[in-house]
Amino acid sequence: MAEFGTVFIPKMTQASFSNNAWSDISVVPVDKLELHAGAHVLHYSSTCFEGLKAFRHEDGSVNIFRMDANIARLRQSSRILGLPDFDDKMAADMIVQIVKEYADQTPEPPGSMYIRPTHIGTEAAIGKASAPSLSSLLYVLLSPVGDYFAGGTKELRVLLEEDGMRCAPHMGMVKSGGNYASALAPISAAREKYQADQILFCPNGDVQETGAANFILIDGNEIITKALDTSFLHGITRDSLLTLARDMGMTVSERDFTVDELIERAAKPGTEAALSGTAAVLTPVGTLIHKGKDYAVGNGKAGPVTDKLRQTLNHLQWGKTADKYGWLTKV
Ligand SMILES: Cc1ncc(COP(=O)(O)O)c(C=O)c1O
Numbered sequence: 001m002a003e004f005g006t007v008f009i010p011k012m013t014q015a016s017f018s019n020n021a022w023s024d025i026s027v028v029p030v031d032k033l034e035l036h037a038g039a040h041v042l043h044y045s046s047t048c049f050e051g052l053k054a055f056r057h058e059d060g061s062v063n064i065f066r067m068d069a070n071i072a073r074l075r076q077s078s079r080i081l082g083l084p085d086f087d088d089k090m091a092a093d094m095i096v097q098i099v100k101e102y103a104d105q106t107p108e109p110p111g112s113m114y115i116r117p118t119h120i121g122t123e124a125a126i127g128k129a130s131a132p133s134l135s136s137l138l139y140v141l142l143s144p145v146g147d148y149f150a151g152g153t154k155e156l157r158v159l160l161e162e163d164g165m166r167c168a169p170h171m172g173m174v175k176s177g178g179n180y181a182s183a184l185a186p187i188s189a190a191r192e193k194y195q196a197d198q199i200l201f202c203p204n205g206d207v208q209e210t211g212a213a214n215f216i217l218i219d220g221n222e223i224i225t226k227a228l229d230t231s232f233l234h235g236i237t238r239d240s241l242l243t244l245a246r247d248m249g250m251t252v253s254e255r256d257f258t259v260d261e262l263i264e265r266a267a268k269p270g271t272e273a274a275l276s277g278t279a280a281v282l283t284p285v286g287t288l289i290h291k292g293k294d295y296a297v298g299n300g301k302a303g304p305v306t307d308k309l310r311q312t313l314n315h316l317q318w319g320k321t322a323d324k325y326g327w328l329t330k331v
Contacts, residue, residue, distance in 0.1 A: 009142035013094040018135040036124035040133035046121030048077035054113040057319030063328040082132025155286025159196035165203040172231040213277035227254040272303035282310040
């Protein structure tokens with residue numbers, strides 16, 4: 001299977017904003033984008049995106065998971081970046097139209113059709129370092145994908161980073177390219193130095209998230225994860241898993257917690273930790289690396305609660321259990 005996100009459906013939907021109005025939606029090739037070299041996005045990073053998935057069910061239907069939540073987050077990111085707003089319906093039409101057109105290319109579970117709505121500032125204006133782009137382009141790419149972590153449940157090694165941070169604290173909740181650029185160098189260094197798969201950013205001891213997923217700690221019947229604030233991405237998988245966990249009778253504690261508490265709880269035999277995200281789903285963390293030392297989480301292996309939560313989410317996405325929260329949109 002090709003590397004995640006490297007295979008593209010040849011067409012995408014797009015709409016552009018200029019002169020205070022959105023164009024109609026059009027379907028265009030993905031391999032060529034015409035931009036002025038002075039486009040705002042290329043200089044001042046006026047860009048945000050989403051990642052969501054469509055799943056093939058046994059009856060042959062194709063269903064998009066939590067599209068409304070992803071559209072709401074893209075609108076929020078756009079607002080914070082000063083990009084033009086759009087209405088929910090336009091974005092939903094753009095997503096549904098292209099997913100429907102290429103529905104037959106949606107892989108069987110555990111594969112899916114990964115959907116990447118993207119919004120960029122296109123105004124040719126290199127003097128606008130501190131002013132928003134007045135024009136923009138919104139487009140929806142598709143990429144058929146397999147399992148993000150091929151080999152499924154291989155436990156991750158995660159470095160606890162207390163000195164740096166992933167991005168500026170007011171930008172964490174924005175799904176914008178600059179945040180990923182800002183985290184790239186520390187993640188690359190952690191891979192090389194500690195053979196870490198990811199960094200868990202914990203500025204001044206505050207346990208936040210990794211470069212591309214949220215972090216949850218499972219201690220017995222309790223799930224602990226940082227409460228929503230501006231400093232990290234409000235994951236839709238996180239929200240879905242917490243909803244499922246509450247329904248399973250678990251206690252969900254959304255609150256701040258420190259590296260000290262994390263290491264202390266991780267030492268207990270039954271503790272589990274995992275990364276949650278659209279791509280990662282729920283991937284177990286086996287080892288925490290802190291100040292040059294390895295700490296196993298529980299017994300260092302994938303635990304039963306992580307497995308059960310992941311399976312419960314997957315079964316809903318794959319249409320094996322009822323969609324009782326109304327999270328799926330059939331195309
Ligand atoms: C930085 C970051 N945190 C968390 C997540 C998880 O968000 P979601 O569950 O909406 O995919 C992502 C994206 O997958 C991310 O890039």
